[in-house]
Amino acid sequence: PNHHHQYDSRSTQGQNPLTSQSLNTRRELYERDFPVYKQPVEVGCFSLDSERRFFNDSRQMRYYVEPDRNPYFDLRDGYKDRFIKRDDSVKEKLDHILRWIVANRSKLNSRAATSSSFAFDVDFVTWRGHLTKLLTTPYETREGWLLAVTRFRGTLYMSELETEAARRERENRTERHEEMMYWGYKFEQYTCADNIHSLPDSGGVVNTNEAFCTVVQTRLADHRLLFSGEVDCRDKDPGAPAPPTCYMELKTSAEICTPKQRSNFHRFKLLKWWAQSFLPGVPRVVAGFRDHEGVVVSVETFHISKISHLIKNEYNCWKPTVCMNFCCDFLSFVKRVATEENPSVVYLFSWEPHRDVTYSIHRDSQYSFLPQWYIEEMSS
Ligand code: A3P
Ligand code: MG
Ligand code: MG
Numbered sequence: 001p002n003h004h005h006q007y008d009s010r011s012t013q014g015q016n017p018l019t020s021q022s023l024n025t026r027r028e029l030y031e032r033d034f035p036v037y038k039q040p041v042e043v044g045c046f047s048l049d050s051e052r053r054f055f056n057d058s059r060q061m062r063y064y065v066e067p068d069r070n071p072y073f074d075l076r077d078g079y080k081d082r083f084i085k086r087d088d089s090v091k092e093k094l095d096h097i098l099r100w101i102v103a104n105r106s107k108l109n110s111r112a113a114t115s116s117s118f119a120f121d122v123d124f125v126t127w128r129g130h131l132t133k134l135l136t137t138p139y140e141t142r143e144g145w146l147l148a149v150t151r152f153r154g155t156l157y158m159s160e161l162e163t164e165a166a167r168r169e170r171e172n173r174t175e176r177h178e179e180m181m182y183w184g185y186k187f188e189q190y191t192c193a194d195n196i197h198s199l200p201d202s203g204g205v206v207n208t209n210e211a212f213c214t215v216v217q218t219r220l221a222d223h224r225l226l227f228s229g230e231v232d233c234r235d236k237d238p239g240a241p242a243p244p245t246c247y248m249e250l251k252t253s254a255e256i257c258t259p260k261q262r263s264n265f266h267r268f269k270l271l272k273w274w275a276q277s278f279l280p281g282v283p284r285v286v287a288g289f290r291d292h293e294g295v296v297v298s299v300e301t302f303h304i305s306k307i308s309h310l311i312k313n314e315y316n317c318w319k320p321t322v323c324m325n326f327c328c329d330f331l332s333f334v335k336r337v338a339t340e341e342n343p344s345v346v347y348l349f350s351w352e353p354h355r356d357v358t359y360s361i362h363r364d365s366q367y368s369f370l371p372q373w374y375i376e377e378m379s380s
Contacts, residue, residue, distance in 0.1 A: 022356035027138040030325035040218040040281035042243040048211040056103045060212040062192035063236035073296035075183035084207040119153040126158040128229025135275040135323035144352035223331045244281040255289045343370045
């Protein structure tokens with residue numbers, strides 16, 4: 001008889017989900033019915049200007065101007081002399097979202113009926129990008145993640161920490177990689193105008209400090225979520241539907257020339273694109289396909305709702321239901337683990353490919369991320 005499983009309650013089958021200290025990420029465990037995911041509702045937005053200053057408005061919103069189907073956009077133009085790059089060694093954590101919450105307290109559904117202090121009706125506050133990473137975890141084989149969670153006034157705040165591997169990569173990027181990271185922003189400049197009646201200005205400066213972010217509320221099974229994500233642009237037709245349905249995501253990708261390249265595009269790129277836009281309810285992705293010289297040679301629109309059909313012919317491909325069920329179970333795991341209401345306690349969840357998700361607990365550590373101004377503001 002095999003006694004091993006009795007001691008191995010932390011992993012795989014037979015685990016007691018209520019006591020387990022880890023969470024398995026194998027995709028087969030998440031192949032069940034698609035969980036309830038409510039249509040995301042935009043509850044607000046904010047902008048970050050060319051110096052990364054916060055504004056509680058939509059001043060950085062941009063408008064999509066449909067390019068020629070076969071344009072000739074040189075994405076390398078301006079890299080050397082018309083590019084201001086955001087300092088990505090500065091870790092902003094949840095600060096911009098917290099500023100938005102403080103500025104919009106009165107708009108949020110409050111459940112603090114008996115006290116003067118403010119608590120609101122959400123279980124999780126986080127960035128969309130952190131949730132995207134959770135959605136793709138069952139299929140990720142290269143990059144792990146670290147998520148710091150703090151429970152404060154009934155809400156779980158979830159903020160990413162840079163892994164050692166990610167820091168090394170960031171500090172050792174090749175010049176080619178640095179330039180390619182610019183290309184995506186340059187494509188945005190070729191296709192976006194600052195207002196409804198103007199045209200894109202490809203001769204201007206690309207400044208990656210600038211951002212327009214939507215704040216949405218939704219629910220995944222029994223998890224009420226409030227998250228923010230950057231939005232590239234919106235449909236400029238005044239008759240377009242309300243946000244987030246009028247929003248559009250812009251992407252660049254290598255031109256597809258072979259069946260193998262098409263298959264890889266479906267398996268890896270479309271997974272990331274789907275996860276990122278599905279979460280906030282952005283229905284369309286406009287893709288610019290570039291050649292080896294960084295020139296966009298074709299533009300194609302992908303509808304998020306059609307992506308699962310597009311990939312159906314790929315053998316052993318990713319499934320939206322696995323992504324959503326894993327995210328849902330991870331959030332349940334977090335609720336179970338992060339029980340102490342204390343802004344200086346951080347539950348640090350960590351994951352490496354081919355491993356389970358595990359956690360550790362830290363008091364008054366370097367990992368604490370809720371700023372004093374936020375704690376004071378929400379306690380008054
Ligand atoms: P592409 O994805 O078109 O290459 P987003 O698409 O999320 O709006 O991001 C805009 C651009 O930022 C990307 O455009 C890419 O150039 C850069 N970028 C975003 N995330 C990145 C990452 N994790 N690593 C490198 N570059 C990234
Ligand atoms: Mg963007
Ligand atoms: Mg984009």
